[in-house]
Structures are given as structure tokens and as C-alpha cells.
Amino acid sequence: MFKTLCLFLALTPLHAVAQQLAITFDDLPAHGPKPASVSRLQIAQSILDTLKQQHMPPVYGFINGVRTEEAPETLDVLHAWRAAGEPLANHTWSHPNFNDTSSSQFIANIEANQPLLRTLMPAASDDWRWFRYPYLNEG
Numbered sequence: 001m002f003k004t005l006c007l008f009l010a011l012t013p014l015h016a017v018a019q020q021l022a023i024t025f026d027d028l029p030a031h032g033p034k035p036a037s038v039s040r041l042q043i044a045q046s047i048l049d050t051l052k053q054q055h056m057p058p059v060y061g062f063i064n065g066v067r068t069e070e071a072p073e074t075l076d077v078l079h080a081w082r083a084a085g086e087p088l089a090n091h092t093w094s095h096p097n098f099n100d101t102s103s104s105q106f107i108a109n110i111e112a113n114q115p116l117l118r119t120l121m122p123a124a125s126d127d128w129r130w131f132r133y134p135y136l137n138e139g
């Protein structure tokens with residue numbers, strides 16, 4: 001029996017197990033302080049150039065729309081992301097912590113981000129309905 005099993009395993013081709021890995025960026029278009037010598041757009045363009053040089057598949061940028069209200073020039077980061085052919089998706093409007101927010105408030109915060117996403121991803125084929133929890137807190 002053991003020899004039969006060993007022979008079976010030895011003759012069975014090993015199939016590569018398909019694995020998928022998603023590379024994403026959170027907190028677009030701005031996160032935390034930055035050096036004064038570079039703009040948010042320059043940082044984003046550097047990332048986008050690297051993604052292109054490395055022949056990466058589409059890389060989602062998860063956005064917090066409130067940053068474009070706080071600093072309207074950061075909208076250029078999101079336009080650059082799209083101009084590079086990279087998709088955008090939802091990371092809530094203002095990055096609340098789900099563990100500190102009611103469900104209804106959290107859902108409203110997700111929905112508040114959708115008009116901006118629709119504007120930035122207008123084609124029917126643009127799939128912006130992906131979501132990433134801030135702080136990875138899923139409640």
C-alpha cells in the first residue's frame with residue numbers, strides 16, 4: 001500500500017498552485033507629513049513611474065476624498081493616478097476607525113466617497129467598487 005502511494009505521488013505531476021497577490025496603495029491622495037522639497041504630485045508620479053518601470057499589473061489606489069477638500073491641489077494626484085492607467089477605489093471619505101464609529105456613520109462615510117470615485121472612474125468598465133477598511137479594522 002505504501003509503495004503504491006509513493007509511486008502514485010511520484011508519478012503525479014505537481015501542479016503549480018495559482019496564487020494571486022494584489023499590490024495596492026492606501027490613503028491617496030495624501031497621508032501624513034511630507035518633505036517640503038517635494039509635492040504630493042511628485043511623490044505620486046515617482047510611485048507611478050516605478051510601477052510602470054516594473055511592468056506592474058493595475059495597482060489600485062484607495063482614496064480618502066476629504067483630502068481633496070482639505071487641499072484641493074491633491075486632486076492632481078488622483079488625476080495622475082488615472083492618467084497612468086491605474087484604478088482607484090474606496091477607503092472611506094475621511095478614514096474613520098470602524099471600531100470607533102457606528103455602522104450607520106461608517107456606511108455614510110463610505111458613500112460620501114462615491115461621487116468622487118464616479119467622477120474619477122467614469123467608464124462603465126471602471127470598477128471602483130472595491131473597499132479597504134481604514135486601519136484594516138473590520139469591526
Ligand SMILES: [Zn+2]
Pocket residue numbers: 026027091095133134135
Ligand atoms: Zn488608510
